[in-house]
Amino acid sequence: MFGFKTIAIRGLLALSIWHCAPMACDAAETATPSVPVQLTFDRPLDASMAPFFVAAKNGSFGGEHLAVSFKTAAGSPEALARVARGESELALVDINELIRFRDKADAAPIKAVFVLFNRAPYAIIARRSRGIHLLSDLDGKTVGVADGDLSIRLWPALAQQNRIDTSRVKFHGISAAVREPILSAGQVDAITGFTYLSAVNLRDRGVPASDLTVLRFADYGCEAYGFAVVANPAFAAAKPDAVKGFVRALIAGINATVRDPARAVDEVMSRKDDGELELERLRLRTVLADNVLTEEVKRNGLGGVDPARLERSIDQIAQDFKFRKRPAASDVFDGRFLPPVEGRLIN
Known part of the structure; x- marks a missing residue:
C-alpha cells in the first residue's frame, strides 16, 4: 500500500511538472527584452x-x-x-x-x-577684491573667455537687458585649461563659465569664497x-x-x-x-x-x-x-x- 501511494504521488508530481513547464517556457518567451x-x-x-x-x-x-x-x-x-x-x-x-x-x-x-x-548655469565669476560685486561693476574690467564657452554667447542679450556698455568691457580669449588659473593668479578680473564648474573649481584652487562674486545670468534676466x-x-x-x-x-x-x-x-x-x-x-x-x-x-x-x-x-x-x-x-x-x-x- 505504501509503495502504491509513493508511485501515485510521483505520478502527480510528474503531471504537475509537465503542466507547469509549458507555462514557464511561455513566461520566458514573453518576458520583455531590454x-x-x-x-x-x-x-x-x-x-x-x-x-x-x-x-x-x-x-x-x-x-x-x-x-x-x-x-x-x-x-x-x-x-x-x-x-x-x-x-x-x-x-x-x-x-x-x-x-x-x-x-x-x-x-x-x-x-x-x-x-x-x-x-542655465551661465555666469561671470569675478574677484570681489577687484571691485566687482554687481554686473555693472564689469565696466572697464577684463574678462577671460575660454574657447568654446557657451556663456559668452548670451552676453549680448544680457548686456543689452542690463544697459551695459559692451565697449567698456574687454574680453580676452584664453584656453579652457587656464581659465581658473589665470583668475586665481589675478591676470584677469573675471571669467565666463558655469556656476557649478568654474566657481567651484576656483575654491579648490585656494580662492576663498568670500573673494568670489558669482554673477549668474539667470539673476540678471537671462531666461x-x-x-x-x-x-x-x-x-x-x-x-x-x-x-x-x-x-x-x-x-x-x-x-x-x-x-x-x-x-x-x-x-x-x-x-x-x-x-x-x-x-x-x-x-x-x-x-x-x-x-x-x-x-x-x-x-x-x-x-x-x-x-x-x-x-x-x-x-x-x-x-x-x-x-x-x-x-x-x-x-x-x-x-x-x-x-x-x-x-x-x-x-
Whole structure:
C-alpha cells in the first residue's frame, strides 16, 4: 500500500511538472527584452550627472527594460552630431546649442525630451577684491573667455537687458585649461563659465569664497534653460515607450539624488578616474540649488518647459546668432514623453 501511494504521488508530481513547464517556457518567451540605449554626455563626468548613474545603480533603468550605457563627447555639437547619425539614441546637451543646431539647413529634427537644468548655469565669476560685486561693476574690467564657452554667447542679450556698455568691457580669449588659473593668479578680473564648474573649481584652487562674486545670468534676466536630454528622431518614433521609460527612470534617479546626495556623488566617483570627493559634493549641491530645484520646477514638476519662456530665450539667442529661420519652441522641445505632472513632482 505504501509503495502504491509513493508511485501515485510521483505520478502527480510528474503531471504537475509537465503542466507547469509549458507555462514557464511561455513566461520566458514573453518576458520583455531590454532595449539598448546609449546616452552621450557632452563633457567629462562630474557630479551634475549623478541622477543618471543613480538610476542605473538602483535598477530604475532596468525596471523600464532598458540597458543603458554611457559615453562622453567633446562638447554639445559633437554629442548632437552623434545623435543625428544614430550613433547614440540619447544625449545630454545644452538646449541652447540644440536651438542653434536646428538652424542648419541639413539638421536632423532632433528635439529635447527632458530638461534637467531648469535654469542655465551661465555666469561671470569675478574677484570681489577687484571691485566687482554687481554686473555693472564689469565696466572697464577684463574678462577671460575660454574657447568654446557657451556663456559668452548670451552676453549680448544680457548686456543689452542690463544697459551695459559692451565697449567698456574687454574680453580676452584664453584656453579652457587656464581659465581658473589665470583668475586665481589675478591676470584677469573675471571669467565666463558655469556656476557649478568654474566657481567651484576656483575654491579648490585656494580662492576663498568670500573673494568670489558669482554673477549668474539667470539673476540678471537671462531666461535660458540649461542641459536637456535629446533623442534621435528615428529612435523616438520607433520606440516611444523606451523614451518614456527612460524619462521615468531619470525622474526616479533625480529624486533619489535629492534624498541622498552624498551617496549619489559616491556613485559618480566610482566611475571617475580622478576627482576630489568634497569638491564633487559641493558641485552637486550647487547644481541642485541653482539649476535643478528651482521654484518653477517645484510648482510644475521636473523635465518640462514653459513654452512662452522658451520662446523668449530663443529671442535672446537671436541677439547674437543670426537664424536662417528662427525655430519655434515646438521645434526644440517635445513634451509627449513626459509623465503627468503628479509623476514629475519632487518627492
